[in-house]
Amino acid sequence: MLDIKYLRKSTQEAKQRLVDRGVAPEKLDELLAVDQQRRDTIQKVESLKSQRNDVTEKIAFAKRHKEDASEAIAQMQEVGAEIKTLDAQQAQLDEQVQSLAAHLPNLAHEDVPVGPDEAANVEQRKWEPAVYGHRPQALAPTPEWVKAHYDIGERLGILDFERGAKVSGARFLYYVGDGARLERAVYNFMLDEHRKEGYTEMITPIVVNDSAMFGTGQYPKFQEDAYRVAGLDQTYIPTAEVPLTNYYSGETLPAEDLPIKFTALSPSFRKEAGAAGKDTRGLIRLHQFNKVEMVKFTKPEQSYDELEKMTANAENILQKLGLPYHVIALSTGDMGFSAAKTYDVEVWMPQQQVYREISSVSNTEDFQARRMHITYRDEQGKLQLVHTLNGSGLAVGRTIAAILENYQNEDGTVTIPEVLQPYMGGQEYLQATRHI
Numbered sequence: 001m002l003d004i005k006y007l008r009k010s011t012q013e014a015k016q017r018l019v020d021r022g023v024a025p026e027k028l029d030e031l032l033a034v035d036q037q038r039r040d041t042i043q044k045v046e047s048l049k050s051q052r053n054d055v056t057e058k059i060a061f062a063k064r065h066k067e068d069a070s071e072a073i074a075q076m077q078e079v080g081a082e083i084k085t086l087d088a089q090q091a092q093l094d095e096q097v098q099s100l101a102a103h104l105p106n107l108a109h110e111d112v113p114v115g116p117d118e119a120a121n122v123e124q125r126k127w128e129p130a131v132y133g134h135r136p137q138a139l140a141p142t143p144e145w146v147k148a149h150y151d152i153g154e155r156l157g158i159l160d161f162e163r164g165a166k167v168s169g170a171r172f173l174y175y176v177g178d179g180a181r182l183e184r185a186v187y188n189f190m191l192d193e194h195r196k197e198g199y200t201e202m203i204t205p206i207v208v209n210d211s212a213m214f215g216t217g218q219y220p221k222f223q224e225d226a227y228r229v230a231g232l233d234q235t236y237i238p239t240a241e242v243p244l245t246n247y248y249s250g251e252t253l254p255a256e257d258l259p260i261k262f263t264a265l266s267p268s269f270r271k272e273a274g275a276a277g278k279d280t281r282g283l284i285r286l287h288q289f290n291k292v293e294m295v296k297f298t299k300p301e302q303s304y305d306e307l308e309k310m311t312a313n314a315e316n317i318l319q320k321l322g323l324p325y326h327v328i329a330l331s332t333g334d335m336g337f338s339a340a341k342t343y344d345v346e347v348w349m350p351q352q353q354v355y356r357e358i359s360s361v362s363n364t365e366d367f368q369a370r371r372m373h374i375t376y377r378d379e380q381g382k383l384q385l386v387h388t389l390n391g392s393g394l395a396v397g398r399t400i401a402a403i404l405e406n407y408q409n410e411d412g413t414v415t416i417p418e419v420l421q422p423y424m425g426g427q428e429y430l431q432a433t434r435h436i
Helices: 004-009 011-020 025-064 070-102 150-154 159-168 178-198 209-217 243-248 302-323 367-370 396-406 418-424
Strands: 121-129 200-202 258-270 288-298 325-329 341-349 354-363 374-376 384-387 387-395
Touching: 004 011, 004 025, 004 396, 011 025, 025 070, 025 418, 121 302, 150 178, 159 200, 178 200, 178 258, 178 288, 178 302, 178 387, 178 418, 209 243, 209 367, 243 258, 243 288, 243 367, 243 374, 288 302, 288 396, 302 341, 302 387, 302 396, 302 418, 325 354, 325 374, 341 396, 354 396, 367 387, 387 396
Parallel strands: 200 258
Antiparallel strands: 121 325, 258 288, 288 387, 325 341, 341 354, 354 387, 374 384
């Protein structure tokens, strides 16, 4: 949620920054007009309440002196009725302000590239291992025998999309045998690496209430993309960011404990309502997938240093897996709703000869904390909003896809990255096996 005081005080600046996020100036005008009505109503109510107090004293005085108080009583009843009407109006205006403000995205940090879409994103750096999958030059022209990850998985018998669709529908699958073991190896490796970096490992609920979804910015704008529990105020999480960040909702954190760092593996559920026709095959865009998430709570002056560290934590996973990637800074038009600044880490997929997002790391500044009322006390003892950050560390299914494509061999086998082999009992290769 944006700071309404800032929007009132710096309206023209806020309008331009919202335009950079794709919001029409009229949206802010509408919000501020309703906010002004609300403030005017509050003033009227306070004035009438003061008047009612005066009348109450007159009635008490008249009764003490056995004087006629009927006129004052009638006046008080009239004032009371007007207050009741205005209170109802104020409640309605409060709701309107909340609703209008809830649909405004976060404002971009000053160094975020300005642009309407992904074409304005800016590459920050690129990393390519000297050797990966026993083959040099990861970004060299792809040999003809290189296959897509879904073809590899089906040929090896470790990914079963057909039966996933039979049982659950499109964009669901079964991991089978070594596929299941590889998925487990990947996320255990990720969690172990994040624990080394000081993250506290968590196991979270996978169902949250609407307040939690509002707190991180998924609701109300993106409700159509969520899997909801029928008849209940509950949603299956789209990412562990939601339960992790809401862990401290409504709390004041000890300043000396900041920054606080959490990591968690969780299933994630997304309808992908806005992605019809995109990535219909394979592991890139599923309705249910595992993801390791990172979340931080920081003081404002720490948050951008912590953003760089969190991005490095995501990159560390890819480097140790030996997977080529690059990091891009997202433009104002391509960032998520709650983000003030976002880096996307994209892994190289040789069959398509493209980079695909595998992690998105964002600083939301105080946008989420204002919604969730998460604070700390500064050195003067004054309550301040924390800054919250979140990032994938990594999307597990997309990591499996990248391993299958980058580590495939001409004979049809797939080399298991060296750092994962201890998690798979020393196994070095994935090869075709028969399963029932």
